[in-house]
Amino acid sequence: MATLVQPAGPFALGTFSAPDGEPFPGLLSDDRVLDLRAALGEPALTTRGIFERWAELLPLLHALATDGTGTWQALDGLRVHAPVEPRQIFQSGANYRQHVIDLEVAHRSPDDPRTVEEARAEIAAIMDRRAAEDLPYVFIGLPSTIAGPYDDVVLPSWAAKPDWELELAAVVAKPAYRVPVEEALEYVAGYTIANDLTDRATVFRRDMPAIGTDWLRCKNAPGFTPLGPWIVPAESIADPGDLRVTLKLNGETMQDESTKDMLFGIARLVSYISRTARLLPGDLVLTGSPAGNGIHWGRLLRDGDVMEGSITGLGVQRTRCVEEKA
Template identity: 40%
Template sequence: MKLVRYRPAAGEAAMPGLIDGAGRLRDLSGHIPDLAGEALGRAAVERLAALDVESLPPVPGQARLAPPVAGTRNFIAVGLNYRDHARETGMAVPAEPVLFSKAAGALAGPYDDVVIPEGATQVDWELELAVVIGERVHRADEAEAARAVAGYCICNDVSERHWQMGGTGQWLKGKSAPTFGPLGPWLVTPDEVGDVSALAMSLTLNGEVMQQSSTAEMIFPPVFLISYISRFMTLEPGDVVTTGTPAGVGMAHGRYLRPGDAMRLDIEGLGHQRQVVR
């Protein structure tokens, strides 16, 4: 399934929905209150999968997509998790995952504008495969971690590089501004995604290809990452783990986002995002 959250009109609360086989948005609010908490668990998702999709009300008009998950407490990111990105930065492949946090308040819809904060000078893009947690995990092995995956989606790990690495060099500062975490468009359940180890991925800036790679370049795969992170903290339903970016970020080329720029992000099987910078 492709699960979504949408706003029927500007300013209205997000509602749960799904994308049917013809690409139409259908409303799920008669079956779950939101894509959050227990609704993300394996049993709840199986109940949704058993629904007669044609019986679900179609959503009229052009609804705005919100982040495809609600109630996120932890937004965890992984640095230097692609071999090609490590090469372009001249850094060694890490022996174990490099972890940092983004503020949950950075989450945004897949087509929302990315806003350059006051004082920011080096805002960068990072195309990533993100995992949404569906069940509580703590000190989980990889089999338990796999069962805890609610689904996968695209994330743009937008970063302000000077705030990230200048001064005291705290990554949290450079990763957490509002709109710095576009997520979606859909939360795609594991059964539909299948094998995530070799998904084609690309990011264009104003039509120019900046990132073109594959999840085959990933050093630590998603299920291992969930197990590893759970050694140090508890992951709850709705938490997001974004798993690193391939080569082609602006920092490697001395090129950063400016007002009016347009980004498009694609990952095979997960749809696409588009953001305009302002």
């Protein structure tokens, strides 16, 4: 397990297990974990179940974190799993201004008559217009992509250009449908880290270009969304619109950007999604990835690579890439 980076606030929530034990919802405070099934007297409790009763249980979680009683376990003796099992994953694409500009330039046709500077200026104007017209770009991911924050990432044999996309993820606190922007943050329980892996070779349908993007193929392999290590309550994050998102590949910094570069913040994304879909407790809203992906650097993921992702106040996840065995 990676070295503990203390999350913001008095506590965080996660899913843990002792050696040979079953996963349990845990309260992390300092470097200790409290099994919330025993502490709350609910043997069947899950982390998602906590979010289904978020308003009721949040004061109790505060009390447990400051009380100090109960049977606490050392974190370094536990396995850390993905902190929650969502029913739905909503993913925001093209949400970081510089990231989109870099991607568009990287995917330019060799026959494009524009200079790089002209292309960048044109794409920047499009981004500014999208922001002004309030048009986020959101698609849906599969819960089966979720993996733990320290699990190995298996690179499928068919994925010719696997890439990283570290991003801030918001966790939904209560059902949200047709929520105004002004109230949207009231529906967010907390925040965590997601690495939304993408196979760049299969993003676009080459057989039928008119169909456009193929999100099933390029993003939904098992384990393609390492999540966590834990969820920090929203009240402990002063401004989710001003957090540092950093990804290191084999120790070298590849992504290092503030969430200030997002075109659409958390409230606008939650509100926009809720115009169409009903968000449920424990669901994830991934907010997009900043500049610095592998396609930009001309260096995609391969067997043995180690990714270390961090976001201000949310801890660090560390995953190793493993080539799929035939």
